[in-house]
Amino acid sequence: MPRPSKPLISRASAVAASIDIIDTEGLDAFSLPRLAKHLGVRAPSLYHHFEDKSAILSAVARQIAGAGTIPRRKPGPDWPEYFVTLSLNLRRSILRHRNAAPILLQYLPRDLLIGPYEETAHFLEASGVPTRLHVQILDGMERITLGAVLTEAMSKPSTRSSIFPNIDPESQPMLSKAMAANEFTQKQLFEEMIRSFLYGVMRNEN
Template sequence: MGRRPIITRDAAARAALSIVDESGPATLSLARVAAALDVRAPSLYNHFADKAEILAEVARIVVLDSGRVPDPEPGGWREWLVEESTLFRRSLLRHPRAVPLVVEHLPQPLLVRLYRQYALLLGAHGVPADMHLFLLEGVHRMVLGSAISTATGRSALQELDPEPQPASAEEDERRFVAMVQAFLRGVDLP
């Protein structure tokens, strides 16, 4: 009978995410992850080939922890896409120091799987297939760009305002939602 492993891939990735949340991505090391799990660093190689694979798993966790909005009612795909993108952005902003890691290390197979899933839903709501990638990529870029801007505190408009006032989290999210809604209204679709 085999022994149950002391650590799991998920536990190691969540420990890595905690380190990034607490101290930033520059402080992440296999030794710190191992110490957080109370194991030796070489034991992590039973679960990950290298640090890049841990970072990909951290990105996967942040993305998948965003939750899901129920499938939309007929004609409600725009509102659904706004809500879905808002949940994703919230998940990113729960881990502001991890946002750059998600951008850089998001596993391509996960992104493809999610895009396919969302494209099927858009197709079921009458959105032409040739618009699926345009819509999904456009909203995805808005989510990432907005999250990076908010997480780093580097709004492009700060340079234009001589006395910028930081927006509350609610106001920041309201602006994001308005931006995505404006994008979707500008697309000539059913």
């Protein structure tokens, strides 16, 4: 069937509909025919905006990751808190769409995780962070944030007591003791992990 001469849908509506299908029905349910039916059009209408299914999934990844709010930043000694807030915003956005986690793992562009590289490097420089540490910080932030958030997204939502599920106090007494002493939620553990990495980079410098 030929492609319609004029687009019947917008790119934004197609991406939003794709996310809705994946959120409610799961990634396995997503297909071009399913998306076209959801939008009330025929599949060829989608090709006005996307070359194929992969192009749609890439746009979905960008939309979800880009939904995280970029915090205002002022260079200074507390610069790590900018990255903590940024990572928490990204985490919140991704966890709203847990079914899309495999898409993000495959299609997420690196430059969406921490903002434009050049601007972020200027921010680090103005905050007094040595240039030789910039790559370590930028690369580490991406790997830690994405790895932690996608692992959490692909697991069942946890509570403080279910971070390590199915612990046997008899065979795992030390882990049981550690869990009993833990005061952090999953979100708080994530936040402290980001801080530990960033402040740790600077401590090693001093």
